[in-house]
Amino acid sequence: MAGLRTPARPVVAGRTASVVTATGLRKVYPAKRGPVEAVAGIDLDVRAGEFFGLLGPNGAGKSTTIGMLTTLVRPTAGSVRIAGFDAAREPVQVRRRISLVSQTNSVDRELTVEENLRYRTRYWGGTRAAARRRADELLEQFGLGDRRGAMFYQLSGGQLRRMMIARALVQRPEILFLDEPTAGIDPHSRVNVWDVLGELHASGQTIVLTTHNIEEAERFCRRAAIIDGGRVLVCDEVSSLIASAGGVSVVTATYDGPVSEMDFGALPVVRDGASIRVSTAATDGLIAELVSLGTTAGRRLLDVSTARPSLESAFLTLTGRAYRA
Numbered sequence: 248m249a250g251l252r253t254p255a256r257p258v259v260a261g262r263t264a265s266v267v268t269a270t271g272l273r274k275v276y277p278a279k280r281g282p283v284e285a286v287a288g289i290d291l292d293v294r295a296g297e298f299f300g301l302l303g304p305n306g307a308g309k310s311t312t313i314g315m316l317t318t319l320v321r322p323t324a325g326s327v328r329i330a331g332f333d334a335a336r337e338p339v340q341v342r343r344r345i346s347l348v349s350q351t352n353s354v355d356r357e358l359t360v361e362e363n364l365r366y367r368t369r370y371w372g373g374t375r376a377a378a379r380r381r382a383d384e385l386l387e388q389f390g391l392g393d394r395r396g397a398m399f400y401q402l403s404g405g406q407l408r409r410m411m412i413a414r415a416l417v418q419r420p421e422i423l424f425l426d427e428p429t430a431g432i433d434p435h436s437r438v439n440v441w442d443v444l445g446e447l448h449a450s451g452q453t454i455v456l457t458t459h460n461i462e463e464a465e466r467f468c469r470r471a472a473i474i475d476g477g478r479v480l481v482c483d484e485v486s487s488l489i490a491s492a493g494g495v496s497v498v499t500a501t502y503d504g505p506v507s508e509m510d511f512g513a514l515p516v517v518r519d520g521a522s523i524r525v526s527t528a529a530t531d532g533l534i535a536e537l538v539s540l541g542t543t544a545g546r547r548l549l550d551v552s553t554a555r556p557s558l559e560s561a562f563l564t565l566t567g568r569a570y571r572a
């Protein structure tokens with residue numbers, strides 16, 4: 248049953264090979280009010296065994312990018328190679344090597360949790376006995392053993408998401424893609440899903456996911472591309488991205504009224520209602536300056552908080568804009 252063997256990790260000249268490569272990827276959707284350029288020329292390179300995040304605010308082009316990487320969306324221009332196969336010319340070869348957990352519920356609603364896993368394994372060519380074994384393995388691995396007889400509507404949001412991930416893994420895909428795996432589930436279940444993904448990564452699984460949650464990306468992804476307006480702003484190890492913010496902290500200051508008319512001089516501020524956010528490496532004297540600027544404008548400074556250098560400060564430094572999920 249070749250489809251259920253653990254795929255070998257491709258190695259080129261002693262170095263782990265790229266398993267996902269996107270070159271000049273672009274997507275323009277036709278729309279009534281004129282074409283929408285969702286992805287405006289993206290290059291990506293993911294190596295075997297990586298835990299890679301496509302991070303960006305809503306509408307940045309993440310889902311479209313993952314759609315093109317997984318053969319579901321046809322690129323307007325550019326190319327995708329998966330494990331050495333061209334996604335446009337060899338889509339079947341590509342689909343055999345990948346699995347996608349999409350944002351929408353893709354489980355079979357007529358079947359129990361266990362049946363979903365068994366039928367999926369059979370679909371990929373497993374014998375009845377192999378399907379039973381694989382289902383048992385996955386139920387145990389994903390903490391769903393006591394839910395094996397449940398229908399999808401009897402599962403919590405987190406259990407359903409874990410089951411969708413388990414179902415995507417029956418054939419042991421070389422690359423697991425996930426589109427917003429923690430969207431719409433409660434905080435506790437979110438951590439649970441990230442834990443599951445962390446364990447998969449530790450076992451050698453290549454994972455590529457999209458997320459708009461900048462804190463979760465910072466905590467869990469090893470390498471990330473920050474996407475905005477259909478372009479990759481930066482792509483690097485998460486720790487390097489944070490370091491590239493140059494020790495910059497994000498200071499949030501809240502006044503007793505709107506700050507839209509306030510003059511902050513040369514301070515690079517992002518205004519939001521009664522608050523401003525400043526990304527700066529020079530915090531000395533900043534509070535006194537903010538108090539004084541407030542007094543000049545007839546505003547009282549109510550609160551100041553400082554967040555350590557993070558992916559969020561890297562985003563602010565890169566774009567001059569606060570990150571809005």
Ligand SMILES: Nc1ncnc2c1ncn2[C@@H]1O[C@H](COP(=O)(O)OP(=O)(O)OP(=O)(O)O)[C@@H](O)[C@H]1O
Nearest residue numbers: 276277278283285304305306307308309310311312
């Ligand atoms: N089928 C479509 N037809 C027209 N425009 C589309 C289509 N799909 C996406 N778009 C537009 O393309 C842009 C990128 O959307 P995409 O869903 O790829 O972004 P995203 O980063 O995944 O955001 P979200 O997290 O909100 O889904 C958005 O402006 C969106 O409105």
